[in-house]
Amino acid sequence: MAWYYTCENIKPRRDGIMTLKTLSKITRALLYALMVLVAALMAALFISADVRTFMENEYGAAGSTVLFYAMLLVCGGIALWILIELAAVLKTVDSDPFVERNAAAFMRMGIAAEVAGLVFFVKCFFMFTVMTAVCALVMILSGLFALTLGMVFKRAVEYKRENELTI
Numbered sequence: 001m002a003w004y005y006t007c008e009n010i011k012p013r014r015d016g017i018m019t020l021k022t023l024s025k026i027t028r029a030l031l032y033a034l035m036v037l038v039a040a041l042m043a044a045l046f047i048s049a050d051v052r053t054f055m056e057n058e059y060g061a062a063g064s065t066v067l068f069y070a071m072l073l074v075c076g077g078i079a080l081w082i083l084i085e086l087a088a089v090l091k092t093v094d095s096d097p098f099v100e101r102n103a104a105a106f107m108r109m110g111i112a113a114e115v116a117g118l119v120f121f122v123k124c125f126f127m128f129t130v131m132t133a134v135c136a137l138v139m140i141l142s143g144l145f146a147l148t149l150g151m152v153f154k155r156a157v158e159y160k161r162e163n164e165l166t167i
Helices: 020-047 049-058 065-091 100-126 130-165
Strands: none
Touching: 020 049, 020 065, 049 065, 065 100, 100 130
16 A cells, blocks of 8 residues: 655545545646746747747748747647646636536637647648647647537536436
């Protein structure tokens, strides 16, 4: 049996299972760190001439820098928005996750991921790299997954409402 300390109460646990509250806090901390990283990378495109030079010389974006930077900023903005939505959903995990706001958030995240996948797909025609194709595929599949989760959450909210009305 594993012994470890949880964040909310400094008592050893013998069952080896991380509590939902602890997992939620760790995941939210990682999401906040990713938000800062994405925002810093987006800002570096404007602030640092070294980053721009690296992108133009090493990545091959010298010919179409405006299109390339626009794609990076759009996808970075979408990633930031998805991370913010995920953090908001995770705040409800400890209390009641099956609310309409979460169902709508998953639908919005799904649509945003599909748009990012489309942007990567279109970029494949102008500046093809294997990584761009992989990103397009991952974003499209992630979008479909998020849309499916949104429908599942919507159905769970409906069942929860019916259950609350039942005596």
